[in-house]
Amino acid sequence: MNKTTQTLLSGMAALFLLSACGGGSGGTASGGKGPNSENRTTAFKSMMPDFSAMGKMVKGETEYDAEKFKSLAASFDEMSKEPFKHFTSDGEGRDGDALPNIWSDPTGYKAVEDGFHAAVANLTDKAQGGNLEEIKVAYGEVGASCKACHDTYRRPK
């Protein structure tokens, strides 16, 4: 397998993670994206390069480099907070792929969001420690936390 194929494949793996529920055209029932939805979508997309770069090291597609991983984790820690500054309903139904249960079940939603931030904090911590096995577990927990929220609070894709 050459480098290009590897890059393509890992790109596809990242896409798969994002659309982990699979199937469907998605988005059709949405009232569109208002400014809040646009802002959180942009923020989510902006944190992807760091998340994917860490994923490649965790999967052994690129060589694990403790210093690089530390700085990726620190950057991701910072950027992963940004989307959640824009989680307010548009009030006009233009909530993009954010499902109404986010606004109707704020307690349940907050618990999932808090779980995500805790998982990210743990990954940042493990990155400092430099033990790849522990980092793998921590990275997997972050990924599971993305999926847990998407499965419940994002329009199925």
Ligand code: HEC
């Ligand atoms: C607490 C909930 C929650 C967590 C945690 C979460 N997301 Fe999302 N994500 C959403 C919601 C809701 C949307 C749709 C936002 C909108 O359309 O307004 C979204 C949208 C996105 C988007 C924009 C494009 C798309 O597919 O809709 C990306 C990319 C994304 N998330 C990636 C991630 C990744 C990667 C993680 C974990 C590292 C993550 N998210 C964690 C709730 C979450």
